Amino acid sequence: MKPIKLGMVGSGDISNRFFDQAAKLEHVEFAATCARRLENAGKKARTYGVPRWYDDYRKMMDAEELDAVVVTTPHSVHAEVVLAALERGLHVLNEKPMATRFDDCRSMVELAEEKGLIFMSLPYDLNPAFTTALNYVNEETIGKITGAEAQLNIPGPGRDNWYYNREISHGGAVLDCLVYPVSRLITLLGPARSVTAEVGTLIPNRIVDGGKRIHSDVDDNVTLIVEFAGGQHAVIRSLWGTSIKQNNTLIYGRKGTVALNDSGFPLVVHSPHAPIGDAEQVAWRGYADCYAPRLLDPPDSERDIMSHFVHCLRSGQQPKQHGRLQLHVHEVLFGAYESAASGRRYELTTTFEAWNKLPASIFDTKSEFI
Numbered sequence: 001m002k003p004i005k006l007g008m009v010g011s012g013d014i015s016n017r018f019f020d021q022a023a024k025l026e027h028v029e030f031a032a033t034c035a036r037r038l039e040n041a042g043k044k045a046r047t048y049g050v051p052r053w054y055d056d057y058r059k060m061m062d063a064e065e066l067d068a069v070v071v072t073t074p075h076s077v078h079a080e081v082v083l084a085a086l087e088r089g090l091h092v093l094n095e096k097p098m099a100t101r102f103d104d105c106r107s108m109v110e111l112a113e114e115k116g117l118i119f120m121s122l123p124y125d126l127n128p129a130f131t132t133a134l135n136y137v138n139e140e141t142i143g144k145i146t147g148a149e150a151q152l153n154i155p156g157p158g159r160d161n162w163y164y165n166r167e168i169s170h171g172g173a174v175l176d177c178l179v180y181p182v183s184r185l186i187t188l189l190g191p192a193r194s195v196t197a198e199v200g201t202l203i204p205n206r207i208v209d210g211g212k213r214i215h216s217d218v219d220d221n222v223t224l225i226v227e228f229a230g231g232q233h234a235v236i237r238s239l240w241g242t243s244i245k246q247n248n249t250l251i252y253g254r255k256g257t258v259a260l261n262d263s264g265f266p267l268v269v270h271s272p273h274a275p276i277g278d279a280e281q282v283a284w285r286g287y288a289d290c291y292a293p294r295l296l297d298p299p300d301s302e303r304d305i306m307s308h309f310v311h312c313l314r315s316g317q318q319p320k321q322h323g324r325l326q327l328h329v330h331e332v333l334f335g336a337y338e339s340a341a342s343g344r345r346y347e348l349t350t351t352f353e354a355w356n357k358l359p360a361s362i363f364d365t366k367s368e369f370i
Helices: 013-023 038-048 057-063 075-087 102-115 128-133 173-189 305-315 323-342
Strands: 004-009 028-034 052-054 068-071 091-094 119-121 145-151 194-200 205-207 213-215 221-227 233-239 249-253 257-262 265-270 279-284 287-293
Touching (some): 004 057, 004 305, 013 028, 013 038, 028 038, 028 057, 057 075, 068 075, 075 091, 075 102, 091 305, 102 323, 119 305, 119 323, 128 173, 128 257, 128 265, 145 173, 173 233, 173 249, 173 323, 194 323, 221 323, 265 279
Parallel strands (some): 004 068, 068 091, 145 233
Antiparallel strands (some): 194 221, 205 213, 221 233, 249 257, 257 265
């Protein structure tokens, strides 16, 4: 089997998981690292046994015989690195968010398609609870879909760095955190029609790790209403101001509810009309008739981010959460900024073919008695 050679652009903590995951795969190796400061690239390379390091990603791409690059730079640098790699015919795995301007997101997807390259942009949602939940988002289990909600709330990043500087980050909670619940819901339910949003800075004067006092000018308080095909509303929230972390997703149906990562359960289904097979009956939020299904083991090709990316490189198949899907996710994010600024609903213009496409009937709440 031909080895796959990768280059890492970015040397922060977030890069570690890609090195760790790649180390578990056969015939996959990082040939070089790159960071703005050469000493940081060298430190990361030595930590993970990577032979060469650079402070210019273009030189790395031109000098090394790479198959693909992994991009873990600060958000505002994603676009230039991804586009440079694609122009050189390299496949790309890109951290979230895709970019800090929607036009750049579109350019990435179109260039990858034009050149026939694999372009995988995070988030990656294919964990066991998520993929198992897909088996219960159907009319038989929960009836017609009537709505949804999702959130990722945290105290806020603890580090005093670019996260709180709009000039560097080009956004706060929307691009850094809201992308996760939006991606989950879009992947579960398919394309949306519109977004209406409130976006603001709730805490401009913050105390971060070590008691340091800083000024923040990024958005940290965001609420979206995303409308789907049948008029269903999903309320999606991200707040950098809580004392706890919340990262749950609920899909509401006329007959039942599917909840991910809620109240201590990776997955729970409320099904008052019929018991759920191969599941433990549990108490959830004080409701009866709730079941925790057995989580299904993922195939090797979806075990983690790098497993799926390498599978795509070897098979030539685009990721399940492919570029057009994530482009739609990011239009929701950038549409939220526009909606908040204008005070009006933003009508989405992009769409995609879902790999787990739901039948149109599950969104039809008006043509029959339910």
